[in-house]
Structure formats: C-alpha cells, structure tokens
Amino acid sequence: MKNLWKSIVASFKGINSWSDFATKSNLTIEVIRRIVLYIIAGIFVMLSLAIGLGLGYVSALTNQVAVPTKSEMSAQLKDVNNSASLYFANDKKVESLQKTLVGNRVPLSEMSPYLTKAVVATEDSDFYRHNGVEPKSLFRAVLSDVTGIGTQTGGSTLTQQTVKMQLLSSETTWKRKAVEIFLAMRVDKYFTKDEILEDYLNAATLGRNNKGQNIQGVQAAAKGIFGKDASDLNLAESAFIAGLPQSPSIYTPYDVKGRVKDDISLGMKRKNIVLYRMYRDNKISESEYNQAKKFNLKDDFIKPGKASTKKIKYGYVYNLLTEQTRTILIKRLAKNDGISYNELKKDKSLYQKYYTQADTELHDKNYRVDSTINKKLYTAMNEQAQGFKSNLGTSHTDTAQDPNTGKTIKVAEPVQNGSVLLDNKSGQVLAFVGGVNFKKSQLNHAFDTNRSPGSSIKPLITFAPAIENGVIGSQSMLADFKTKYNGYAPTDYGETIQNRFISARETLEESYNIPSVNLYNYLMKNGVSSKSYMEKMGIHLSDNEYKQLGITLGGTATGVTVLQQASAFSTFANKGEHVDPYVVDKITDPTGKVIYQHKHAKKRVFTKQTSYIIQNMLHGVVTKGTASALSYESNFSTKNMFGKTGTSNDYRDNWFIGSTDGITLASWIGYDNFYGKNHNLASNSTDINQELWSRMANAVYKDSPGIMNVHKKFNRPSGVQSYKVDKETGTRTGSIEYNGMTSKVSQHTTQSLYYKGNPKSMSYGNFAIGGKAKNYKLFWNNYFGRDNGYGVVKQLGKSSKSAKEIAAENGSGKTTGFSNSTNGDGSSEVITSGSSSTTTSRTFNNSTTTNGNAETGTGSSGGSGSSSGSGSSVGSGDETTTENGTGGTGSAGAGGESTQSGGTGSLGRE
Template sequence: MNKPQKWWQAFLKNLQQLGQRLAAFFQNLGRRLTRNRGQAQTKTTWQFKVNVFIQTIRSLAIYLFSGLLVVGALAFGLLLGYFGGIMSHESIPTYASMKRQIENVNQSSSLYFAQKVKLADVKSDLIRTKTSYNDISPYLIKAVVATEDDDFYEHRGVVPKSLIRAVLSDVTGMGAQTGGSTLTQQLVKMQLLSSETTWRRKATEVMLALRIDKYFSKQQIIESYLNVATLGRNNAGQNIAGVETAAQGLFGTTAKNLTLPQAAFIAGLPQSPSIYTPYQQDGTVKKDLTYSMKRKDVVLFRMYRHGDITKKQYNDAKKVDLRQQFQAPTTASSSTTEGYMYNLLLGQARNILIDQLIEQNGRKVATVKQDAKLYAQYYDQADELLKQKGYRIDSTINKKLYDELQDVTATQGTTFGSDYTETAFDDNLNKNVTITEKAQTGSVLLDNETGAVLAFVGGRDFTDNQINHAFDTQRSPGSSIKPLIAYGPAVENKVINSQTMIADFAHNFNGYKPTDYNKSIENRFVPATEALAWSYNLPAVNLYNHLKNETKVDVSSYMSKMGINLTNSEYSQLGIALGGTDRGISVEQNASAFATFANGGEHVNPYVISKITAPNGSVIYRHKSKKTKVFSKSTSYIMQQMMKSVISTGTGTQLAWQLNFNTSNVYGKTGTSNDYRDIWFVGSTPGVTLATWMGYDNFYGNSHNLTSASSNTNMTYWAKMANALYQTQPDLFKLEQTPVKPAGAEQHQVLTSTGTEAGSISYGGSKINLTGAKTNAWFNDGATPAKASANFAIGGTDENYKLFWDHYQGKSNDYGVVQNVDDNGDVIKRTTTTTDNSADSGTNTNSEATTNKDVNNSSGQNTDSGNNATDSNTTTGGTGSNPDTGTEENNNQDTNNTGKPGTTTDQGNTGGKDTNGDQATNNQPVTN
C-alpha cells in the first residue's frame, strides 16, 4: 500500500469531503425553504403562522450550527497551530534511535561506576521476556488487533477521527474516555515517552506514531507492542509485561502455543491489568474472576465480529474454564546489589529527574517541595522512569577505590567500639524487639579540584544497617569545624596571622564557661597555629567571639559558600566554634568544605552522578562544576601551613608514622563531640580529601558513646584507608605537587612570646623592653607584624595580661601552668607543678598528671622539655542560655619529646554542656 508523503494530506482530503457534504446539505435545505414559502400562500392563516414559526426555528438552528462550525474550524486551526508550534521545537528521532527504543525490553535503568564499569540494573517490579513475531500465536495477534485497534492494518499510525473524539471528550468531559490511541500510539507511550498526560506529550505522541508507522512495518510494530505491554501479575506475584512472560506466568506455556481462550484472556489484560489479572500479590489466584472472564468473552466476540474466528470457535472458547489452567503459586527469586552504592545512585538520579520534571512543567523546584502531595507525584513519576524507561546513570565512583575502602572497613570494623545488644520498643512494629547497636562509620573520598566523589563508605554492613552514614546522616562536627568557621575567616580578614596570640584562660561568656579537654585550661596566651594543632577550645571560642562581636565578620557567608547552611540561632551561640550545631553536618559536607583550602579557596559542590543518558541515547543531564570563591589563595595557603602542624606536632602526629607515603603535603583536623559521641578526622593532600566519622546511631533513644581511645582508632582507620588508596592509585594524591606560595602570603618574624614586633611597652607604670626569641609567622595580603603592645592577644582580660607581664618580668606565678576547673567553672588549684628551667629533659609524675612545662622567662626563651603521652577528644559546649550548643574537641596523642626546647606538657580542653546539659570534658597534650 502506497503511503502519502504527508500524514495530513489524507486528513485534509477527508475534511474537504466533509465540507462538500455540508454544502450539499445547506443547498437542499434552502430549496425546501423556498418551496415552503410558495405553498404557504395557499394555506390558511393559522397554517401559515405555524409554518413561519417552524421556519424561524429552522433558521435559528442553521445559524447556530453555522456558528458552531465556524468556532470549531477556528478551534481546529488553533489546535493545528499549537501542534505545529510544539513540533517545531521537538527534535526528530533517527531510525536507529526509534528502533533501539521500541525493541528494548530491558526497560530498567542501569547504574554504573566510573570508567563504564556496570554496577547493576535498577530493580523493577516489572519483568519481561522478549520473543519474536513468528513465536507468537496468530490467535493472540488477531485478538489484540480486534480488541485494541481493529483498523491497525489500514491507518498510518493515528486515526484522526478517533483523535478528535478523544480531544473533545477530554475538553468537555463528556463521552467515553477512549484516549483515541492506536496500537502504534500505545507503543510510543510505553517506549518513547513518559506517562505524563499533557497536551504537549499528546502532540509529541502523534508525531512519533506517524514516524514509527512510516519507518517500520506493521509486523515490527505489533511484535514490539506484544513484547512490552503490561499484563498484570504472574503466579509469583510479580508484575509482568510481554506476552511470552504472560504465557509462562499464567498458563505455563509459550506465547506460540497459546490456545484461543488463553490468547483471548491475555489480549484482554492491557486495558486494565490490575483488575483483569488473575493473580494477587502473593501469587495466589483471585477468588472472584468475574471481570476477567467477562473481558475474555468480550475479546472473543470482537474476534468473531472482526471475522478472525468462526461462530463455533467463539462459542467453544467461551465454555473453556481457564481457572483450571492457571499456574500454581510460586516464590520469586531474589537478587542482591551492592547496597550503599546502589541506593545512593538511584536516589540521586531520581532527585535529578524530579527537578527536571518540575522545571519542564514550568514550576519552581523550591515551591513544589513545599507541597508534599505534589512532590510525591513527581517522585513517583521519576521512579517510574528509572524502573521502566531504560536510562543509564554514570557515576564518579571508582570501583577499585570503592572496594578498597570496603575491605579496610570490614577488617577494622571490630575495633571501632563495643556492640550493645538490648531490647527496645519498635513503634512501627508496635512490639519489643531485640537489637544490636554497633559502632558505625561513614567516609568520603573527594577530588579536590572537581568535587567528584571517588569512593565512600556508607557503613559497616548494609545487610545489618541500611543508613548511608556518608551522605544521609548529620552529626556534630566537633572541632573539625574550627578551620572553617573561625581560623579561616580570621586569616582571610587579617584578624590573625599564624602566630597571633589567643587567650586560653578561664572565662565566663555570660554564663557559658568553656574549657579545654578534661576541664582544663592552658592558663596562658597560645599562638594560633598551636591552638589549632592541639585543638584548644578556649582560643577557638575567643577567636569566634572576636570575629562576631569585635570585627563584625560575617562568618555565615563563608560557611554557606562552602555548602554548610546553619541557622542564625546557631551562629549566635559561641559554642558553634566548637561544632555545637542543632542538627550537624554530613561527612560529604565536611569533606567538601574542607577541600576548599586545597582548591585555592574555591569551593566546588560535591557530586556523584556525572551524567544521565535517556533511552534514545541523548544525554539529558551532565554535571557542570561550579566554583565559588570563598577564601583567597593566600588564606588557603596559610591555613594549609597551619594545619600541617596537626600532623607534624599536634593531635594527628600518629599519622606521620602510620602513613606509607610522604606526609609533608598532608594536613587535616580532628574532631570529637560530647562524651565521644562523634569522632572525626578530615585530611587532605593536594589531590584529594578523605573525611571519616565514627559513632553510634542510637536508633531507639540509647546513649551509647565511643571511648577516649576512639580518636586514635579513627586515625588508624583513616591511615589504613589512605594507604590502600595510595597503593591502588597513587597519582590521585598529587603528593609531588607542593603548593606554590601565593604572592599574598608572606612570612615575617615575630616574638615567640607575644607574636608582635620587638620594642618597648609601658605596663603598670613600668617600661618593659620586649625582646627575645623570634619565630616565623604567616601573614595574609600585605599584613605586617603588630607593634609591641601591652595588650597583644585576642580575648585577654586585664587579669590575664597582669599574670603574663608579671611572669615575663620574672615574678613567680601560675602563668602557663595547666589548671583544672570544677563543674561550676571555678579553677581548682593544682597540687603539684614542676617547672624545669634547665635545657635538659625531665619527667615528673604525681597522682593527677605528668606536667613537664616549658615557660617563657623574661628573655623570651623556652627552657623546658619533657615526655608525655596523653589523649584527646571533642565535646559539645554551649552558651549559658542555650546548653544545647557547642562542641569542643580532644585528640588522643602520644608525644615523646626529648631534649628539644619548648615541648610538651599534659594539658587540654573542656567545654560547656552537651545536649543533655551535662558538663563535657576533653583531654589532650600541648606543644608550645
């Protein structure tokens, strides 16, 4: 059969014929009216009046009909114009693209690691088995055509009159909701389009149906349709599609060997699979099959009416009891996936499609998210696309690196903490259950430059705990937040240099009394680098307070640019400087924010999905990295130098001997929250950032915490992961790329004692010559050392300065002696303190602690050294008005210092109150 070059030519021809018929109708009507007028003159008056009335009614009817015809023609013209406008913006699919889509029975989307390594297909509740046209029963083909589209072999893919009828029915709400869809259109809807019901989609459907009919034979179209049509459930309770799957799942035979009644039953399913399917979710046959059997009889009648079967075949087929032929119930086989990875990719791909669907409908994503019901509709639509439309999702996750992290986690997991088995009440199950609470972990490996997540650990065992602790949980960041919220902004705004002195004395901030670890205080002014390296809490709080209330630096702007959005209430509390958030942050967020320093002060949003490819081969989503300037290059460089001391001399020194590679370009930050609830370490190299967290989920309101040794455990875990990653792909770390010093970062010498220039100052009526040992300090963007001053530090009170200057002038006092405080924040007098002013090393012990303290004498020289081994962690500290705010940190660290001037003492941090209002403590050693 020859086809016209344009689909609309046949349609216009039909319209022309309709116009000719209407013209003939009106011509005959006019002749009758003329004849009636002549006859009226010979009739009686009353008859004449009746005729005039009838003619008037007829005239009005004619005018009304004509008006409706004009309006209809106008509406039809507008419809054609709308259709043409839509089609002008639609890309025309190629033959190869259409063939691939209509013949693809594996409609489930595919998930991939990086480098085209397949992870899995998206689990779909719809199963299909493909078959060929020659392996399908002729009964079934005839039954489907007679039932669904009896003009299938005559039309060109669409039937204009059916389409117009469907449009009028949709607009007016009158008549049967037939949809006007041919088998070709149904195939297009199932394989090429989404399930949305919009005019745009309908217009696209018509265009594609015409194109499918032009390039493919009727045999190809019916074969594809029968392979993908949804057909209810099988005897395992699974949703099925395709006639081969239906034949096997319903009758235990093949599509080729279906009997006439069996074929008629399957052909009746597409109209309403959920109603007509004989099976329930558990695979058992429904008790009431009345609707199913009536539908089968309707199909048989249409086959008989269409001339496909004889009357005897029709009657015989109706008498067959198909219930006896249905398969007995069975159990579906289960499949496994790599849980954390699978769920992460599926969830993020779904979110991307949801946003696209919302925007395609001209809505704003933020607005739709506020309407839970509306958002749920888009969620279901995107979920259906992923399960049934054959998308391909490519990720950034490197399988080799991912597997390495899982192996390390499996090996080290038993060291994380104790398991707690107990009974708890489950609200969902409404009964008591026995649960085992295990210490969990979450880790993220991030490419600094691109923001790509290269690998992660979601938890210890997906079968035991499905929560993804790397992306989906939010925990207190502890002191790992200090570089982000305090030190980074302070360097950027030239509030401090790397050796600026910050007060570490007992202080009451309007009811908030933070301390360092283990309810201790340094009782001295501490250089910024040392305060950061040993994660002292009081200097961090003093610095944040200074930024907030003295220099008016908007810290929130830096945090939000790094992807961490906190509330104004959180920022108003000084405990935020120690990680005291209301909800916390994720491991992904912490790693991404931290990577800002490695990326020259520019933040790049982290991402996992690199691209999504539609079934037709077009890329509908490709990640585009966006860089946001947060800090200057010089600030980032200085922060790197300061945080290198965490590993070289501070709380992370164990990494120096645990890592199997050069650590000269490695830097990081530890973090611990109240009562060892959360343990962190975030570390960077020039190439990557690796962040890891440990803690308990405490699902049922438990209060299980880690121990004081957990910081060491976490860093050992971090080191083993880093070693495994480096052995697998060392180039990722870029260890040979020593950061180039930016022009804005400059070094100047400052006095070790005050962090200022040498000079003369007046204090207490006396002139003091400020001289002594000097050290190099990093300054940002043209800043220079401060002049010698009596008030040289951040956060110091008059009492603190008096203690310092008296000590500087040689008076014996407690300056620099670690002190402890009680629960009320009052200083407890130290019972034993040893000060060694010789250059030799010494070890002193007592019942409380070992203190080998170097002291700045009047010449500014450090004269003591010693040995100590202590631990540290972080605790949550709040303000006096809000005890739920604030965390501080302690870090476990073993330090052996022999014969080196100016080394350690046993001292640390304690901070505020935790979320239960209990006093929290931290303990850690100090290096001056």
C-alpha cells in the first residue's frame, strides 16, 4: 500500500499538461475504486465466514437435541399449574408435589382484550409479523451479552419466552439460547399466534398475590391482585399485570406475607410505560391513555388473605421421593452441561444453581415419579410402628433453647424408630418406617440418620472377611479373656468376661465382644483389609476408623444409616453379591418420555461359599442366641432365617437385622438427643426392638407371604467343606502333651465349615486366635479335672445384676435346650462317643491319656463351676400439613460410640 501511494505521488509530480493530469487522475480514481471494492469484498467474505461459523456452531449445539413432535410440544406448552406426581409401586398415587406457583389456565377468549394488547405492545410489538425470532433483536441481545451493555432480554420474542418457560430449563448458556431459537421457529411453524400468546399468558410468572404466594398466569394475577377474573380487567389493571413479567419480584405490589408494600412506585411507573407503548402502537386512544394513567390503581389492590394449607398423608414418602428425584434431575442437568456430579458438589454456588433449577422443574412441571414403595406393606409396617411406639421406651420432656429464636422451649424426646424392608434380589426398598411422628419431626430415621451399628456390623466387617480369606472356620476358637490393646480393654455385654475359649459360631450367636476384637486384630496384623468388602457393600468409613479395634463393635466416627446396614446385610442372602438399593424406579417428563430408569448394579463382595457359612452361623442368632425370642414371636417359620442384633454403648442404639431368602428387614431404635440431651434406651431394648421387628415382619408376611420366601432353604454350595473337629479346641482330634503324658483328645466333636483352609492339628497351645499361654494352661488344667475358675464369668463393672440376669437382658439363654434349626451343621449339635446330643455342657469322664503304649482311663470329671453351656452363659403416623420439613439432624456416632484407646468400656456391647 505504501509503494502504491509513492507511485501515485511520483506520477502526479511528472504531470506536464492538463491532459496528463486528467489521464492520471482517472487512473488514480480507478485504483482507489478497486481498493474499496476489494475491502468491501473482504468484509463480505469475513461476514459470510462468521455467519457460516455461527450457523455451524448453532447447528453443532442443537445437533444433540431431540426434535419434539407437535403433540409433545403441545403437551409441554400447555403444562401449567401442574407439578410432579409421586407414585407408590403398582400405580398407587402418593401425592402431587405442592407447587411453588399457584394459578389456573384460562383460554384467550376469557382474557381482557386490553390485557392481550398490553402484553404484545410491551413484550413483542412485532409478534404477529415475525416467525418466532426477531433477527435484529437477536443481534442486539448477542451484542449485549458480548459487551455487557443493554438488557439481557432484548432478544427474546414472546415465542422464545414461552419456549424458555415451558420447554427448557432456566440456564443461561449459549447452547440453551441456540436451542431456544431452534424450538421457537418450530413452535411458530406448528401453532397459531393466538395459541402461542395464550400459552404465554398462562405460563408467565407474575409476582405474588395477597396471600404471599407466587402466582402464574394472568387469571391468578387478576384474582390475587384485583379480586376479579382476567376477562373483567380494565385498561389500567391490564397494563399493570402486563408490566410484571419483566421483573415480577420488583413490580409485584405484595410482600411474602401478602401485605401491600410501602413503596409500589416502580410498579406504577412500569404500568405507565406499558400504557405509553399501547398508545404509541395505536392500541388505545389518547383519552384512554390519559384516563388510565390517572386511575387510582392502589385502591383496587385487595386486602391480605391467608393461604390454605394442604394435608399430606404420606409425609416421609413425599419428602424422600422429592429429595431423591431432585438429586437425579440435578445430575441430569449437570451432565447435559458437561459437569460431573462430583465436581458440582465441590462448588456450593454452582450446586445451588442446579438445585434451584431441578426443584423448579419438579414443583412446576408435570413429571411422574414411580417408586418401589409398596403401599400396602408401607402402611402395614407403619401401623405396627405406631401401635407399638408407646412400648419403645420413656418419652422425655425437657426444656431447651431454640437455636433460631434463642427462646426457652419445651421439647419432647420419644424413642424413634427407623426401619427398612428390602427386596434382596432387586435392591428395591419395599417399605420403610421413617419415624414415630412426622408432624413433630420430619427427620427420616431410615435414610438420613447415621448411628453406631453396634455388634450388627460384626459379620460384615470381621467374620465374613475372615472366612473369605481362610482365617477361620465356623468352629474356630477365639479367646474371651481379659485383655488390653494399647490401653483399650474391651469387655463383653454388661462389662463381663467369659473367661474361656469360644467358637466363632457362638461368638456371633451370643454377640461376644472380646473374641471379635481379637479376630479383627488378627486380620489387621495379617494384611486382611475389611475396607474393600465394606466399600462394595455401600458402607464408607475412613482409614482411621478401620485402624481402631473398636470398629468391629460398631465404634464408628460417622455411623451408618438403616438403609446402608440393611443393604449390606442383604449381601449374604444374595450369595455374596451386593445389589444397590433404590427407591426411585423411573421418572417420566411431561411429554410422556421416560428420562430416568433405574439400572440394577451388582457387585461380587464375597463368594457364595462364604455367604452360606455366615448364613449358617447367623441362623443360630435367631434360634438360640441373642434374638432367640423371634422363634416364638414370629408367625412364620424361622427355620431358614438368619439375623444379627446390635447395641451401642449405654444402650444408645439398638438394632436387629433379619433376612430370609426374599427380604431383609432392619429395625433401629434410639433417641435423637437433640438440643444436647443424653437419653438412653432401657436395658431390655433388645427385647423391645425384636418384638417391634417381629410385629412388622408378621404384618409383611400376612399381607405378602410370597416376597419373604421363608420356606426356601439356603442350600450349601460346592466348595464348602465340613470337617469333624474337637468342640473344645476347634481343631482336628488328636493328642497333646500334658504333664509329661500324651493325652488323646476326641471326646466331644462337631462339624466346622470352611471355605478356604482347614482345621489346625490338635496342639496344646496356639489353637485359638487371641489366646495366651496362661489361657491355654487354664483351659487344659480345667479340661483334665481342676476346678480353677475356667469358664466362670467375671464381672469387671459394678452391677447389682447376676450373670444370668445380664445374659437374659442380652437376649441369650431364652430358649435353653431348644432350637428349631434343621441345619446339620448347627451349633447345637455335639457328638459324644458316636452319639448325638443337643446339650453343650462338658463331660470328660471318658477321656483317655496315653503314656507310651499303655492306655488307662483317667476317670476325671468335667470342671465343676463351669458355665459354658449356651443356656446359661452370658452372652402410619407420617401425616402432616407441611411440605418439606427439615426436622433435626441425626447424631453421628450416637454419642460415645467412637473408639477410644484406653479404658475398659464395652463398646458396642451386644
């Protein structure tokens, strides 16, 4: 360009005549003209390229959008004044969600002509001329977004606004804008202008009414502001309502309590702007314009009123389904925007944005949510819980300080219950009990409170991993003597010590603590991690918690929910596979399209062999252990049932979880202990919770016996080996060296089940996990006749109760000598001299000793004072008028259940 200019200047310097000047001037003009043409062409090419790229970008954004049919669009455009409907299983309706907006749809013919003219003049004066979008307005909106200058709504036609309200979410991304344009043109193609205008006027949000409620549609606005129908609105009233959509919260005349605001000047100014635009567009005459401006609109505002409340019958179900569906929609919205749910949870403000979007969708659009909850079973279980709640324990009344107001108030603390009925094979939550009184506390104790699981965690975290890794068999011996681990001194229930070796089977049946701690300690020292198994079953604990020995007794920092515990326990009934539990089965959008369908997810946790052995061992809990009362409290056969009890420190929590082939039912009772209180259950809480469990199970069986499959046996799979072992040592029968003589030990035998490994050979020591030299010496001396206190229960704590009373309180010994077990491998079976007996008392009068080749009968009698025999050893009220009450928060760890390094507390005693 510089050289061209120099050439032009040099050319003019060489002019010698007017003819030369004219010639060279024409040449210069031609060059400049061509330069201008090239610039214009370049600009045109660049604009074309930009437009092409823009169209390509829009095409790419909308390429993944499913094109709705006319009927689908019609359904969504007319879907106003609706909300999500919640359903039980089998098409039984729970409730429709309470709307955040109130209103009624009316046809265009029932709206004041002033109103329709005012809206068009104000929101989209070219409404009847464009094809759904306005290019110049769109360009202005894009420029506004890029530069930040101007309003954000300048590019939206009435058609676009209708599409945004009815067909799209409220996000403000470029993708949503592109889809909005695409759908607006499609809507304009299929529907008349009057149909679109009618949809808009019925869908628009228009501030609050005189009851403080958010309103939707012009009919609700006319009724809620002026007390008349939309057809009867005068010009000034129509103009006022037509001005509301731009900023409803600012221009609305009422506050959240339905009172007229002190300052309504902004709404009045907006009304005058609407009137002017109507006059400018020749929609009204000058005299109409002036009269409407002078009209005293404030006198037309109706007086404050009181909003009616809606009674919700199934409050716990209502809240649960709302919460879980909202979460599903949040994940869906975030995924559509390329954001993972884990990333979203880290950003509170972003999460709140998606929370609001999902919540608005649920409360203002006609979704359908189908759940897994069986209405009959839910009603049956809750009726039993309601009928039995007065027996759960003392309801305490205290004074406390309200954290919100600071005032002193009276609070009631009843014993709460959380229960879950789970279908083992599918993971469906068939029914649950959320609490004893929804009206007073909306906290869902089945899903939302974390409590110490007590001993109910033992099979999951300790015994199943031990069997899976070949550490123990069902009759392997564990030490139950006074012990201490770096200052931590566990005891059994009631601060007792059994002072003997106990089989793994009996440890679970009677829920002894010291043997469990010894076994968990052994697993940790030998590199067996329980964490991997627990994670697969849906229970997530910290690495530090797994390092604490008290975790095997339920000593967690955060605790577990009833749902988590029931789901994890169902793994054994599922032959070692864990199925994720769920409540929401599917979600259908307003067009009838299923946007969410639960997908079953299974994980192999334990082998079927390990699961069978655990089932077999836990069957004894029900037949003659800590839950033996169920044998006569249940109205169905418990021959194929297994379960586990659990109690945390100071009777803070009590659990029972029972499984058949078909279902797992978990029940927890305890106090919430809000406001810093410290109430505990009664000492007979194990009995109480089991009676409640049996009542609920009986009700389920009466209504739907087929789902429980109580008659289906858990057949022993191949790979489970049964070994004859000595009942006293858990080893193979054989001989030992005792006082310089070889003694044959084979008097009492039983069967021990193994998945991996096999019983140890008979030896003097080292046959029991956690056993010490002095323990073995005490055992063998007693075995061969000395009355040395082996097996005599020791009480470390101060208690006025006898060992027998403590055993009965723990649920032990209630069916002494009785068992309805049909398992040949049951712990009640003892083989003595080739014959079978159902007693567990020790008699050694036929023992023999061997010294060289000479065999003589010793004639020694069994240890007197022993108490090792199992018979004597220690061992729907959710109706409410509130929508989404929050209640309180659950107590993590339930006060004092965390593991401690010192002391002699009996953590998770039972």
